[in-house]
Each structure stands twice: as structure tokens, then as C-alpha cells.
Amino acid sequence: MFMRIVTIGLVSTLTLGVGLALLTTSCGEKKKGGDAMSGILDQDSSKNTGPAMSDEVIGDILQSIPQPLEISVALKESGKKYNSGYLNSPDNTSKYNSNYKRAVNLGVYGTDLGYTNIYEQNQDGVKYMASIKELADGLNIGQFFDIETIGRLATNSKNLDSLLLITTQNFNSINAYLQKQSRSNLSVLFLTGGWLEALHITCEVSATNPENKELREIIGEQKIILENIILLLSFYKDTDPNMASLLTDMEGLKAAYDKVKITYTYKESTFEVVDGVMVIKDNSTSTIDITAEDIANIKTLTTGIRNKIIS
Amino acid sequence: MKKIILFVLSVCILSTLDVIGQCNAEELSNQCIPKLAAGFNFLKSYKIEKGGKEFVEYSYVFTKGTQYMINICAAAQPTDGIVVSLFDSNRNKVATSKVNGQFIQAIAYPCNTTGIYYIQYTFDGSTNYCGGSALGFKR
Numbered sequence: 542m543f544m545r546i547v548t549i550g551l552v553s554t555l556t557l558g559v560g561l562a563l564l565t566t567s568c569g570e571k572k573k574g575g576d577a578m579s580g581i582l583d584q585d586s587s588k589n590t591g592p593a594m595s596d597e598v599i600g601d602i603l604q605s606i607p608q609p610l611e612i613s614v615a616l617k618e619s620g621k622k623y624n625s626g627y628l629n630s631p632d633n634t635s636k637y638n639s640n641y642k643r644a645v646n647l648g649v650y651g652t653d654l655g656y657t658n659i660y661e662q663n664q665d666g667v668k669y670m671a672s673i674k675e676l677a678d679g680l681n682i683g684q685f686f687d688i689e690t691i692g693r694l695a696t697n698s699k700n701l702d703s704l705l706l707i708t709t710q711n712f713n714s715i716n717a718y719l720q721k722q723s724r725s726n727l728s729v730l731f732l733t734g735g736w737l738e739a740l741h742i743t744c745e746v747s748a749t750n751p752e753n754k755e756l757r758e759i760i761g762e763q764k765i766i767l768e769n770i771i772l773l774l775s776f777y778k779d780t781d782p783n784m785a786s787l788l789t790d791m792e793g794l795k796a797a798y799d800k801v802k803i804t805y806t807y808k809e810s811t812f813e814v815v816d817g818v819m820v821i822k823d824n825s826t827s828t829i830d831i832t833a834e835d836i837a838n839i840k841t842l843t844t845g846i847r848n849k850i851i852s
Numbered sequence: 853m854k855k856i857i858l859f860v861l862s863v864c865i866l867s868t869l870d871v872i873g874q875c876n877a878e879e880l881s882n883q884c885i886p887k888l889a890a891g892f893n894f895l896k897s898y899k900i901e902k903g904g905k906e907f908v909e910y911s912y913v914f915t916k917g918t919q920y921m922i923n924i925c926a927a928a929q930p931t932d933g934i935v936v937s938l939f940d941s942n943r944n945k946v947a948t949s950k951v952n953g954q955f956i957q958a959i960a961y962p963c964n965t966t967g968i969y970y971i972q973y974t975f976d977g978s979t980n981y982c983g984g985s986a987l988g989f990k991r
Contacts, residue, residue, distance in 0.1 A: 605911040605968060608895055611918060611989055618991040706885070706894050713896065758916065762966040765913060805965055810946045818889065818921075819959040821947045825940065827916055827965035 592726065592776035600720045602773055603728055606766060609652040609739035610709065612759060613659040616746055619755055623660035627742045628653040629851045631668040634675045636852065641783040644727040645850050647676045648734025651712055656742060658704055663695040666704075670695070680727060682718065685711045726781060729773045733787065734850060736766060741847050744840040751833060760836055761829035764798040771795055790846045797838040802830040877901045881984025884925040889958070892921045892988030900924075900934055900973045902981035908973040914963040918989050922971060923958035924949065926983035931955045933978035936985065941967040950976060 592599060629649050637643050650673045657666040670691050677683040691707060694700040719728045740763055747756040774788040808824035877899035885894050900908050914920055926932035931949070938947040938961060946969075949956040955976075975981050 601911065604896070605913055607913045607915060610893065611895075611915060614893065614989075614991050615915075615917070702893075709894050710885075755917065762915065765967060769913075803966070805941070805967065807940070807942065807944055809944075812947065812951070814951070814954075814956060817957060819947065819949055819951065819956045821938075821959060821961045823946065823962055823964040825946070825965045827967070829966075 592780065594776045596720055596723055596725050599725045599729070599773065599776060602769055603716060603720070603725070603732060606732055606736065606769060608655075608709065609735045610655040610659070610705070612739040612743055613652070613656045615755070615759060616656075616743065617659050619753070621746050621750070623656075623662055624745075625657075625662070625665055627745045628656065628665075628669075629738065631665075631672040633851060634672045637676060637679075639783075640680060640727070641730065641781075642850075643676045643679045644730035645734035645787075647673060647680065648731040648736070649738040649847075649851060650676065651708075651731070652735045652738035652742070654708060655705075658695075658701065658708065661698045661701060663698070666695050667692055677715070682715050685715050685718070726777055726784065729770075729777065730784070730787075733770050733774065733791075736763075736770060737843065737847055737850065740839075741843050744836070744843055747836060748840065751836075757831055757836060758829045760839060761801045761831035762803065764801050764803065767791065767795055767798055787846075787850075790842075790849070794839065794842045794846065797835065797842055800832075800835050804828045804830070875901045875980065875982030877982055877984050879984070880925045880927070880982070881986060884923050884984050884986035887923055887925065887958075888921055888986055888988040889960070891990045892919075893990060894986060894988050896987045898971070898973075898985040898987070900926075900983040900985055902975060902978075906974065910971045911968055912971060912987065914961070914966065914969045916963055916966040918991055919960060919962040921958055921960045921988045921990075922985060924973075924983055924985050925957075926978075927980055930957050932980055932983060933976045934983045935974045935976050937972045937974065939970040939972060940965065941969070943970070 629646070631650070631653075633646070637646050650669050654666060654669040654673060657663075657669055670686070670688060674683055674686050674688050677686055687707075691704065694704040694707065716728045716731070719725060740760070743756060743759050747753060747760060750756060771788065771791050774784050774791060777784040778788050779785075805827045806825060808826075810824055811822045812819055813822075814820070881897035881899050885897060888894060896910075896912065898908075898910050902908070922936055922938070924931045924934050924936055926934055933955065935948060935950045935955065936959060937945055937949070938959065940946050947959050947961055949959050971985075971987070973983070973985065
């Protein structure tokens with residue numbers, strides 16, 4: 542049987558793929574104005590003075606980033622109990638007076654809402670929904686949240702599927718809208734905040750179960766996502782000082798992740814058709830080498846960046 | 853005068869035909885969401901509309917230990933010749949929805965290897981070149 546072993550090193554295949562995309566699309570690059578000085582003046586991420594890449598490419602990368610909800614489901618399925626202490630307080634919205642803070646914490650709260658939903662903690666979920674609505678209104682995207690419907694769904698645990706569906710659709714609609722409005726910078730911040738919060742929660746849970754291999758692997762495989770978040774932030778580093786600063790922090794986190802090794806072993810998949818669905822048997826495998834020291838470093842750095850964001 | 857009326861009528865008819873022929877990929881992708889099998893949580897919906905390229909492609913990072921489902925919805929049953937294929941990060945084909953000449957409407961992929969995957973839609977005898985798709989997951 543044909544077998545191939547590929548070690549994913551410092552640069553993941555995804556980043557290579559995106560790199561190729563950058564090369565192939567550079568001819569159609571949309572530079573939406575903004576010289577160095579106008580970038581410096583844009584202190585608040587309120588206006589997108591123009592990333593160094595087309596909205597189309599940015600949209601493609603954004604689209605590929607997994608939803609934090611997947612991590613929340615993994616935590617619950619592995620038997621870990623709900624802990625509201627891991628989350629950002631929903632009462633912190635008054636601290637978020639800039640569009641940068643609103644966008645990045647909209648992502649944080651989005652992850653927190655998904656976490657409360659998965660654990661059917663409806664009382665907490667309603668508080669996060671109110672905070673999300675407040676931040677979204679501040680960014681002129683509040684129209685995507687029908688808080689009455691969501692609040693009604695949240696009162697009954699039988700509505701969990703509908704609640705998850707409607708909140709996921711809302712966030713997808715926001716991202717699509719922001720990209721159409723050439724405000725992808727807010728989508729990038731929103732995604733970064735959401736991802737960081739999910740990583741923070743996973744690190745906290747892992748600290749209480751250091752021997753749990755599944756949690757260690759979830760933390761390790763975030764290396765792939767981080768490389769793409771860094772790529773997205775890098776498009777704005779010359780035009781948005783806040784995003785440039787966040788990029789520097791994320792690069793520090795990447796240095797810790799550079800020690801994590803992901804090894805991929807390809808083996809041809811097989812399939813069978815069951816009840817009209819083609820069910821694939823994935824015969825490939827991947828292993829993630831991550832030490833306790835790596836996890837401790839990642840946790841410390843994640844906490845530091847998160848504290849800057851939510852304070 | 854007759855020529856003018858004929859011209860106006862022709863324009864109206866052609867415009868109507870154009871509207872009829874328009875692809876509402878968004879509507880089709882929305883129709884796909886509730887068709888995900890029970891237990892799958894919705895993640896993304898994708899529009900399938902033939903543009904300049906021979907295929908439509910999206911990417912998504914799949915996670916080890918998670919099962920994903922991708923389905924196809926089209927105006928003509930079952931998939932109007934739309935085929936979804938899944939490629940791993942090294943562009944190895946890991947799944948395709950056309951087998952033995954049969955078009956399957958959904959594929960389920962229990963992922964063993966975390967990484968970027970390319971979800972590619974192609975057209976094989978399609979009449980409308982228009983469809984929608986939804987991606988869901990479960991642990």
C-alpha cells in the first residue's frame with residue numbers, strides 16, 4: 542500500500558497554499574489607498590484603510606478557519622464540566638470603547654456564547670447574547686442579531702440545535718457582510734478574538750487534566766490555525782497599529798508553537814455508501830508532538846494576550 | 853413602429869428568460885442546511901455557481917476526531933451533475949461523491965488528520981451549473 546510520510550514543519554501546507562494564492566492574485570491586488578501616514582492616523586480600526594491583499598483572498602482564508610464551536614463540542618464530549626470562570630465577564634462591554642476592542646471582543650464573546658450554548662447554560666447564554674448585541678450595535682452590525690428569537694430559543698434546552706444554527710448563521714452573515722463592505726479587518730479581529738478565547742478555554746481545561754492526550758492534541762493542532770491568523774493580521778500591519786501590535790503578540794505565541802511537530806501519514810481512503818450517504822474511511826493519520834513544557838508556555842502566552850484584549 | 857414594438861417585446865422576453873435562468877445558489881445552499889443528517893452541527897454553507905473556472909473550490913481546516921458531512925442541493929435531482937470532491941493538504945483526493953456513475957448527495961468524512969482540506973465542486977453533465985452545499989460536523 543502506497544504510504545507517504547510528510548512532516549509539517551515551521552510552515553504548514555495551508556500557509557504554502559495561501560502563499561501561492563498571494564502570488565497568483567497579486568496582479569489583481571486591490572490597494573484601497575492609504576499611505577503610511579494615513580495608516581498611522583487610523584488608530585482605531587474603525588476604517589479599513591486598505592489591507593495589503595485583496596478582499597477575495599482574505600475572505601478565502603477567513604472562510605477556512607474552523608469555528609470555535611468545534612472546540613466547545615470537543616470539550617463537552619470529552620466529559621469536561623462547564624466552568625463560567627474560564628469566560629470573559631459579559632459585564633465588560635463598557636470597557637470596549639474602540640472599534641478594535643469591540644471587534645476582537647465580539648469574537649471572544651462569540652466563543653463564550655457557543656460554550657454556554659453547548660453546555661445548555663441558558664441563563665449565562667442570554668447575558669452573552671446581550672453583550673454581543675451591544676458590541677455589534679457599536680460596529681453597526683447589530684441588525685444580524687434577532688435577540689428576541691435567540692432569547693426565546695435559549696429558554697428551552699430542546700431548542701439547542703436551533704439556537705446553535707441561528708447563532709452560527711448570524712456570525713457567518715456578519716463575516717459575509719463585512720467582506721462585502723470592505724471591512725474585512727473587523728472580520729479578522731473577530732476571528733482572532735474567537736480563536737484566542739477557544740485556545741484559552743482549552744488551555745485552562747487542559748491544566749486541570751494535564752494527562753489528557755486529546756486536549757493536548759487540540760492545543761497542538763492550533764499551530765495550523767495560528768499560522769493563518771498571523772498571515773491575516775500581517776496584511777494590516779502597515780495600516781492599522783492595533784492589528785500590528787496584535788500581530789507582534791501572535792508572533793510571540795508562534796515562537797512557542799514552533800516547537801510543536803505535526804507528522805502526517807497519508808494512506809489512501811476507502812468508502813462505502815450507507816443510506817444514500819457516502820461514508821469515507823480515512824486511513825491517513827496525524828500525530829502531534831507537544832510537551833508539557835510547550836503547553837505551559839502556550840498557556841502563559843495565551844493568557845497574556847487575552848488579558849490585553851479583554852481588559 | 854412595428855419594429856420598435858417588436859424590439860421592446862424581444863428585450864422584455866430576453867430579460868425574463870435571463871431572470872429565469874439566474875442561479876440562486878444562496879437559496880440552494882440554505883436549503884441544504886436542514887438536510888444535514890441528524891446530530892451534525894451546521895458550520896458553513898457554500899454557493900456553487902460556475903464562473904470562469906471549471907470548478908468551484910473552498911477550503912476548511914478539518915480536525916482529527918471530528919466527523920464532517922458535506923451535502924449538495926440543486927434545482928434538478930439528485931445533484932444536477934454536481935460532484936463534490938475532497939482533497940487533503942497535499943492535494944490527495946480523499947473522497948468524491950460520484951461513484952460507478954452514480955451521483956451521491958452527501959459525503960460523511962470522519963477525519964483522522966488535522967489540516968487544511970479543499971472542498972471542490974465540479975460539473976458532470978450539469979444543466980444549470982448552479983447549486984448549494986452545507987458543511988456540518990459532529991464529534
